[in-house]
Amino acid sequence: MNLADLDAFAAVARHRSFRRAAAKRGVAPSSMSKSVRDLEARLGVRLLNRTTRSVAPTAAGQRLLDRLSPALLEIAAAVDQVADEPGEPAGTVRINAPEPAVELILAPLVAEFLATYPKVRLEIVAEAxxxxxxxxxxxxxVRWDESLAQDMIAISLGAPQRYALVAAPEVIAQYGAPSAPRDLLTKPCVRIRFPSGVMPAWDFERDGVTTKIEPEARLVTTSLSLLLRAALDGVGFCSAFEGQVREHIAAGRLVSVMEDWLPPFPAPFLYYPSRDVPSALRAFIDFMKQRAS
Known part of the structure; x- marks a missing residue:
């Protein structure tokens, strides 16, 4: 059985796209398609359902992917270990993280990490x-604690964080500043929707009392950059991580309100499935631990 074909199938099945899988590997989509066809021909079973718009594993393909993915990770770890020079980590580290964690925690440290470990390659996928x-x-x-699987090893990535509720000065002047969560039900708001279709409620807490509200939104988007731009342009009130809006608040472009309703919460965690990790991942873990401290 050709290992390259198995790897190609796993990549296409994970990305749900021949084009995206090929782009990740720097090859032509036709090459990935041929590898999968050859594998299906040898196995005598269809592994992927293909349409002009989508690709998804068949039941047999999903079973193969479930068993194959850990094995491919072990092979990659073995290759990375052999490729290591003594005392110098090498190999690829693939990280999945939500966009705010990438922006606020990972992005400021990427250049320093890669300069410290020149033989390590990072692949960071921002995914909600x-x-x-x-x-x-x-x-x-990287995830916040409510999303962590119990069987994962996890390390905190720094100091507590908090949300900020902000609006442009002209919005405050026209509609007034809310003093309690229910006040937002009568004010213009902009809200985020996750790719899953879920539009998270806004959470508030004061004196041990937690309140969730779902205000009407003048704008709903899956784009964090559009969400922030709309707030800056005076479309409405916006809930965002404090780190994402701190500079705008300091410059007077946005006004922070209801700060007493938004207590801090723990930072996200870097998590991974095994204590037996390749040297490149170990270097990344130790680097993040040191910066978090």
Whole structure:
């Protein structure tokens, strides 16, 4: 059985696209398609359902992917270990993380990490949906504690964070500043929708009392950059991580309101499935631990 064909199938099945899988590997989509066809011909079973718009594993393909992904990770780890020079980590580290964690925690440290470990290659996928990192072929993930699997090893990535509720000065002048969550039900708001279709409620807490509201939104988007731009342009009130809007608040472009309703919460965690990790991942873990401290 050709290992390259198995790897190609796993990549296409994970990405649900020949084009995206090919782009990740720097090859032509036709090459990936041929590898999968050859594998299906040898096995005598269809592994992927293909349409002009989508690709998805068949039942047999999903069973193969579930068993294959951990094995491919082990092979990659073995190759990375052999490729290591003494005392110098080498190899690829694939990380899955939500966009705010990428922007606020990972992005500021990427250049320093790569300069410190020149033989390590990072692949960071920003994804809002929670994924099984083992099945999807990632070495580690970043999530907040409510999304962590119990069987994962997890390390905190720093100091507590908090949300901020902000609006442009002209919005405050026209509609007034809310003093309690229910006040937002009569004010213009902009909200985020996850790719899964879920539009998260806004959570508030004060004096031990938790309140969730779902205000009407003048704008709903899956784009964090559009969400922030709309808030800056005066479309409405916006809930965002404090780190994403701190500079705008300091410059007077946005006004922070209801700060006493938004207590801090723990930072996200870097998590991974095994204590026996390749040297490149170990270097990344130790680097993040040191920066978090």
């Amino acid at each position: 949906a929670f994924v099984d990192i083992v099945k999807a072929g990632f070495d580690a993930g």
